[in-house]
Amino acid sequence: MAPEPGDVPRPEFIADSIVDAILAGRLSPGDRLGEQALADVYGVSRTLIREALGRLAARGMVEVSARRGWFVVQPSPVEAREAFEARLAIETGLLQSRRGALTAADVERLRSHVADEQAAIAEGDAGRRSWLLGDFHVCLAETLGNALLAEILKDLTARTTLIATLYQSTHAASQSCSEHAAIVDALAAGDLPLAAQRLREHIGEVADHLGAPRHHDASLRQALAPVPEAQAPRRRLFTDLLSPASAVPPVPHPEELLP
Numbered sequence: 001m002a003p004e005p006g007d008v009p010r011p012e013f014i015a016d017s018i019v020d021a022i023l024a025g026r027l028s029p030g031d032r033l034g035e036q037a038l039a040d041v042y043g044v045s046r047t048l049i050r051e052a053l054g055r056l057a058a059r060g061m062v063e064v065s066a067r068r069g070w071f072v073v074q075p076s077p078v079e080a081r082e083a084f085e086a087r088l089a090i091e092t093g094l095l096q097s098r099r100g101a102l103t104a105a106d107v108e109r110l111r112s113h114v115a116d117e118q119a120a121i122a123e124g125d126a127g128r129r130s131w132l133l134g135d136f137h138v139c140l141a142e143t144l145g146n147a148l149l150a151e152i153l154k155d156l157t158a159r160t161t162l163i164a165t166l167y168q169s170t171h172a173a174s175q176s177c178s179e180h181a182a183i184v185d186a187l188a189a190g191d192l193p194l195a196a197q198r199l200r201e202h203i204g205e206v207a208d209h210l211g212a213p214r215h216h217d218a219s220l221r222q223a224l225a226p227v228p229e230a231q232a233p234r235r236r237l238f239t240d241l242l243s244p245a246s247a248v249p250p251v252p253h254p255e256e257l258l259p
Contacts, residue, residue, distance in 0.1 A: 009042045014052035017224055019061065022072060023165050024127030026223035029074035033062060037220050060159060073162075077210070080163045084207035087156045091137060091203065092196050094144045094153075101190035106143040110184045113139050117177045129173050134161030136180050164206060176206065 021027045033053060035046045042049070053070050056062045064070050075083075102110075113136055120129040134157045141150035179202040186195035 009044055009048075011048055011052040011055060014038070014042055014044070014049065015055045018052070018056060020127050021223045022061070022162060023130040025165065027072050029072055031072045031223075032068075033070040033072065034220070035069065038224075041221050041224055059155065061162060075163050080160075080210055081207060083156060083159045083163060084203060087137070087153065087160055088200060088203045090149055090153050090156065091141065092200055094141055094146055094149055095192055095196040095199060097146075098144055098192055101192075102143055102187050107184065107188045109143060110136075110139060110187065114177060114181050114184060117173075117180065121173050121177060130161055130165050133173060133176050133180075134158065134164075140183070160206075164210065176202070179205070 018027070018033070035049050035053075038049045038053075039046050053062055053064070057064060057070075060073060062070055063073050113132070117129070117132045117136065120132050137157045138150060138154045141153045144150075179198065183195050183198045183202065186192075186198055
């Protein structure tokens with residue numbers, strides 16, 4: 001939710017809007033996130049900016065280096081592949097360990113999610129589309145009933161959603177959505193082995209079609225323009241997992257990292 005007029009944006013709002021810009025493709029891998037530039041955009045102190053960036057750094061979304069400051073992460077091909085492999089192991093494991101078919105309510109929840117994906121794709125909303133395509137896997141894990149693995153998967157899905165977005169996967173969003181629908185069809189039929197097979201093929205296809213990182217020339221102010229409330233995701237893949245402000249360790253200023 002956006003801050004009311006006159007309110008000072010909180011670190012979690014700032015972190016959310018940076019993630020929105022990454023998912024929508026308005027920020028690119030390696031883009032510099034200048035503290036003063038961000039402070040000017042949000043009208044806050046650099047201390048609040050560092051807290052927001054520290055939250056994202058804790059989840060591997062941004063990184064800080066001595067002398068150079070903060071940047072959007074640029075995962076290596078090896079890091080990208082490892083993240084997808086970890087997701088594959090957890091998701092297929094969840095399906096293989098499931099005892100019994102999903103309930104009608106669970107199947108309806110998944111079908112509703114796929115319908116939301118289709119709507120975002122039709123509307124051309126890149127940020128919401130990317131978020132929903134990733135969140136399908138979190139939603140699936142939650143319906144399978146293992147809360148602990150669902151939380152772990154939420155973090156992994158966030159990372160792979162970022163990777164797929166940064167590398168502008170040539171795997172079409174509509175194809176991913178169709179594959180999600182096919183997985184749900186298998187679950188609705190009570191065929192868990194088929195659902196696991198389709199899931200394995202789907203994650204493998206996405207991982208195999210990562211392309212070169214894309215780049216944009218938008219200014220930070222343009223990239224971080226607010227998203228209309230009606231287009232905002234229902235919940236967050238990333239900052240839902242971030243610790244409260246009191247639990248986030250102090251983030252050093254880049255200059256403090258110098259020897």
